[in-house]
Amino acid sequence: MKQYYHVSSKALEKNNIFQSREDFVTAMNDIALCRLRYDIAILCFCLMNNHFHFVLKGSYQQCYAFMNEFKRICAIRMRDRCGEVSGLKDVDLHFDLLDTPEYLENAIAYVLRNPLAARIIMMPYFYEWSSISAYFRGNADVTGVPVKTLSIRKRRELLRTRHDVVPDNYILGCDGYILPSCYIDIHEVEQIFRHPSCLMMALARRVENEFEVASGAAGRITVSDNELKTHVMELVRHEFGVTSLTQLSADNRLRLCQMIRKNFNASVKQIARVLRLSQSVVSSVL
Numbered sequence: 001m002k003q004y005y006h007v008s009s010k011a012l013e014k015n016n017i018f019q020s021r022e023d024f025v026t027a028m029n030d031i032a033l034c035r036l037r038y039d040i041a042i043l044c045f046c047l048m049n050n051h052f053h054f055v056l057k058g059s060y061q062q063c064y065a066f067m068n069e070f071k072r073i074c075a076i077r078m079r080d081r082c083g084e085v086s087g088l089k090d091v092d093l094h095f096d097l098l099d100t101p102e103y104l105e106n107a108i109a110y111v112l113r114n115p116l117a118a119r120i121i122m123m124p125y126f127y128e129w130s131s132i133s134a135y136f137r138g139n140a141d142v143t144g145v146p147v148k149t150l151s152i153r154k155r156r157e158l159l160r161t162r163h164d165v166v167p168d169n170y171i172l173g174c175d176g177y178i179l180p181s182c183y184i185d186i187h188e189v190e191q192i193f194r195h196p197s198c199l200m201m202a203l204a205r206r207v208e209n210e211f212e213v214a215s216g217a218a219g220r221i222t223v224s225d226n227e228l229k230t231h232v233m234e235l236v237r238h239e240f241g242v243t244s245l246t247q248l249s250a251d252n253r254l255r256l257c258q259m260i261r262k263n264f265n266a267s268v269k270q271i272a273r274v275l276r277l278s279q280s281v282v283s284s285v286l
Contacts, residue, residue: 028177
């Protein structure tokens with residue numbers, strides 16, 4: 001039975017799994033190649049210096065096998081780099097079953113927000129070693145070289161593997177790694193969040209506390225009414241095909257209340273202010 005899982009490794013205390021840019025590039029390629037051996041879908045991932053996170057879809061057995069294989073490969077890379085056996089091979093992987101839509105959304109946001117929570121970057125979209133760049137790109141051109149056009153020798157040299165079978169859609173980007181958009185289940189993530197603004201707002205939530213993620217209880221988004229109005233109008237244009245709240249029918253305005261609550265976790269009072277409805281009306285549909 002295929003289910004969703006948030007999988008994380010415990011942070012190493014003494015060593016980094018990924019020390020240099022080359023280590024991260026190699027790991028990105030390892031994910032792409034390791035993915036081919038298992039019947040799973042990768043919804044998102046994030047590689048940090050001393051730990052990593054994935055959201056996967058598949059049977060527990062296949063997800064477990066994929067994660068253990070990736071961990072094994074990382075341990076070998078560390079051994080080759082450090083000249084000694086690392087502590088990674090003994091680190092347990094933590095699996096959380098994501099059994100509700102809210103839990104799944106929060107887990108994806110949590111994974112992609114990791115660099116922001118660690119204060120490595122100011123925006124999740126600025127972080128290179130995650131799948132964040134893959135979503136909502138539309139028809140944007142993909143720049144790179146199809147891996148299949150490389151000679152076997154060049155392929156093995158660049159990817160640091162003897163795995164010679166690669167899909168036709170695998171593109172090697174200018175930074176030296178297979179683009180995440182080639183192997184991430186982009187469609188499912190975009191279906192979950194429905195619109196770029198919804199994903200952006202989810203990434204604005206404070207979900208760093210693992211208890212919040214585990215319980216599905218993400219903190220409220222702290223944005224102004226004006227900021228929320230901007231995102232709501234994008235949602236209105238995308239979902240209802242109109243450019244003004246006054247063009248919405250009464251039923252669609254009530255549907256919009258539910259969508260704002262679901263996607264942005266706004267309070268009843270804020271929804272009422274933004275949509276110019278009474279709090280009692282908003283409360284009645286939430």
